Amino acid sequence: MTADDVATFERCIAVGGVALFPADTVYGLATEPNTREGVDRLYRIKGRPPDRPAAVMFFDRELALAAVPELGPRTRAALERLLPGAVTAVLPNPARRFPLACGPVPDRLGVRVPALMGALEPLAAMRRPVLQSSANPSGGADARRLADVDRGIRERVDLQLDAGELPGTPSTVVDLSAYERDGSYSLLREGAIPGAKLRELL
Numbered sequence: 459m460t461a462d463d464v465a466t467f468e469r470c471i472a473v474g475g476v477a478l479f480p481a482d483t484v485y486g487l488a489t490e491p492n493t494r495e496g497v498d499r500l501y502r503i504k505g506r507p508p509d510r511p512a513a514v515m516f517f518d519r520e521l522a523l524a525a526v527p528e529l530g531p532r533t534r535a536a537l538e539r540l541l542p543g544a545v546t547a548v549l550p551n552p553a554r555r556f557p558l559a560c561g562p563v564p565d566r567l568g569v570r571v572p573a574l575m576g577a578l579e580p581l582a583a584m585r586r587p588v589l590q591s592s593a594n595p596s597g598g599a600d601a602r603r604l605a606d607v608d609r610g611i612r613e614r615v616d617l618q619l620d621a622g623e624l625p626g627t628p629s630t631v632v633d634l635s636a637y638e639r640d641g642s643y644s645l646l647r648e649g650a651i652p653g654a655k656l657r658e659l660l
Contacts, residue, residue: 459621464580470617471586476500478593478607479581480621481515482572483544483629483650484600485607487615488515488588497558497589503614506596511561513546513568513591517584522571525587528552530638539659540632541571544625544650548633559589566635577621592628602626625650632656 459480467488470477474496476489487504489496491514501508516522519541523534526549537547551560551567560567570590574582592600593607601607604620612618630651633644643660645653 459577459580459619461580461583463619464583467581467617467619468584468586471588475616476503476614477588477617477619478604478612478615479590479617479619480578480604480624481570481590481629482542482574482578482625484602484624484626485593485604486515486590487593487611488590491556491559491587491589494558500589500591503611504591504594504596506591509562510596511563511566511568512559512589513570514556514559514587515570515572515590516587517572517574517581519571521585521587522569526551526555526567526569532641533634533638536634536637536660537569541569542573543571544573544627544629545656546570546629546631548631548635548646550635550638556587556589566633568631570629600626600628630656632660 471490474490474493487500489500546568548568551565554564557564602624627650630649631647636642
């Protein structure tokens with residue numbers, strides 16, 4: 459993956475296209491998070507129920523923190539420990555930002571910032587956030603290689619980016635919506651970051 463590939467990725471997202479791209483966990487699908495047509499198309503390609511929330515991925519932690527300025531200091535400090543990394547953090551979203559990513563609960567938002575090392579380093583130039591979900595049919599196996607992605611998905615996207623073989627375990631999902639109040643959190647899905655490591659960080 460090259461700088462030109464990432465520039466093409468950014469242009470694809472800017473016009474509401476759907477891209478197949480590598481993260482620090484598995485291959486994913488991405489589109490512009492505030493464009494209904496792109497979001498609806500991503501969900502159709504994946505076969506994902508329209509009422510299921512997705513996450514917004516930023517390729518820089520500071521951009522992610524700036525996008526949710528209402529966060530309190532305890533939650534912000536937790537994100538600085540967790541991100542970048544293989545974690546999806548579900549955050550309070552009182553301003554109801556990125557509503558197309560939130561599903562039926564608009565006051566909570568899933569945020570991802572991948573760790574961009576090795577073959578993923580060119581993605582650090584990506585300044586746009588993306589609505590993202592794993593590049594598998596809903597409920598299917600995650601893809602660690604581009605060739606592992608279901609052919610029906612690959613044939614329907616506008617762009618494919620290849621970064622070789624990825625770790626293959628999806629992100630850990632943690633709900634921090636009450637963390638500011640009392641330091642509590644809920645582990646919604648244990649993935650690439652084990653629960654014990656999460657406890658240590660939080």
